[in-house]
Amino acid sequence: MSTQINPRSFEGPRTLASASRFTSLLFVCTLSLLAACSKPPEKVEDIRPVRVIVLNPANADVTSELPGAVQARYESQLGFRVGGKITARQVDVGTVVKRGQVLMRLDPKDLQLAQAQAAAALSSAASNRDTAKADFKRYQELRDKNFVSQAVLDQKDTAFKAAQASYDQAQAALSGQLNQTAYATLESDVDGVVTAINAEAGQVVAAGTPVVSVARQGAKEVVVGAPENQVDKLRASGDVQVRLWADPKQIIHGTVREVSPIADPVTRTYAIKIAIPDDTPNVKLGMTAYAAFTSKTSDDALKVPLTALLRVQDHSVVWVVDGGKVRQVPVEITGQHGNEVWIQGALQGGQQIVTAGVNQLKPGQKVTILNAPEASLPAAKVAAVSGAGQ
Incomplete structure (x- = not known):
């Protein structure tokens, strides 16, 4: 007895194999098309926005303002x-x-x-x-x-x-x-006013112990405390303008009479005594006063805001904008008043100095300027007591 094999029984496996090969070929073609259509991302150039000012030679009147109090020039501890x-x-x-x-x-x-x-x-x-x-x-x-x-x-x-x-x-x-x-x-050995009482009735005191302080009438002065880095500059100041907190509109012209050679052990400042005219009206002992010391900067000093300075290792630098890029220039600080400093370095008038964003820059980086450059004030005299009456 012979056995007959139906050829149709082999069609199913052949059809499945063909479908699998077709699916694989389609997947490979799809990947090839996707790879051919994709493009590399465009490189975006790093340009930092900054604010700048234009340098002008300062050579201006620099004013250092210090708070103090009115005291009698002569005061006795009796x-x-x-x-x-x-x-x-x-x-x-x-x-x-x-x-x-x-x-x-x-x-x-x-x-x-x-x-x-x-x-x-x-x-x-x-x-x-x-x-x-x-x-x-x-x-x-x-x-x-x-x-x-x-x-x-x-x-x-x-x-x-x-x-x-x-x-x-x-x-x-x-x-x-x-x-x-x-x-x-x-x-009392003078005409004056009692400024302090250091002992009371019933207290036993030794000979020479100060018990009463008497300020002599007449000569008065304003005493301020100067930081050690400004003592020499303030000592040579020829023009000192004094204003009282009680009457900021009144300007009193004084002169430096004495500079303490020793710093105060508590405040670590040096006392500067400023003599004022005896006939100055409305000046009473103990009043709060502000003394503005005016001095000239050096010929090559330039004024910039504090925000323009960047500390790099052990020195200060500023960013100079040159051809749309920035570069560092080391500088030396020669003076300070409020939020402005006077600097010296390899700088020239007319250069643009970055004043905002200095911490985000690196040498050679391109920048875009946000503000229209404004020249720093060259010879404008700083207000003697800009905030005394505000």
Whole structure:
């Protein structure tokens, strides 16, 4: 018996294989078409927006403004010349006093007792002196009659001189004790105003301890604290304009009278005393004042805002726009006022300096300018106290 094979039984597998090959070929063609149609992304050039100013030679009047207070040029710290217990205080802070006016008193009992003791010692010395003088006179008469020897007369003369010296000593002691008793009353030695009270009634003080401060009427000055990096420049300032916070419209012209050689241990600033005219109206002790010191910059100094500076390692630089690109130029800071600084370096007037965006730049980077360049003020004098009245 023979077996017949139907050829149609092989068509199914052949059809599946053909479909699989067709699908693979279609997938490969699709990938090829996608690869052919895709384009590489366009490269976008990095251009940073910045703001700039145009440099002009400064050579301007630079004003450094410092706050301070009005003080008396002469102020005395008064104290008792003897120690004791304070029994009375007859002035308050702000009291206007005259020369010789009583300020405080000490308990005088101990001083009065010492005075009485000195008076008694003087009386005793006077008696001894008179006795010695009478003896010397009597023995001198006896010597004239040759009743006593010259040696005895010399002894009486020596005794009289010693008694006289003891009397002089006791008299001086009494005079000193009288002064000590008078020192129990503290008096003002000038016409002025009381600025401080450092002791109260009932307090025991030692000799020389300051208990009252009296500012002398007349000469006044403004005292400001200067940072150490500006002391030398402010010392040479010839024009100092002072304004009071209570009356900012009034301008007082002063002169630097004294610069402290030692920095204040608390504020680490150097005190500068500015003398003002004695007849300046409406100036009272303790008023808040602002002193503006004006000085010239060097001929090659240029003024830029603080935002134009960038710190690179151990020096400062600015970005100069040149042909649409930026480059770094090292600079040296020679002065500062508010938000502006005066710099020196390889710069020239007319160059554009970046003032915003300095931290986002790198050498040779292209930039686009957001603002129309404005020239920095060349010789315009900085306002003496620009914010005093605002």
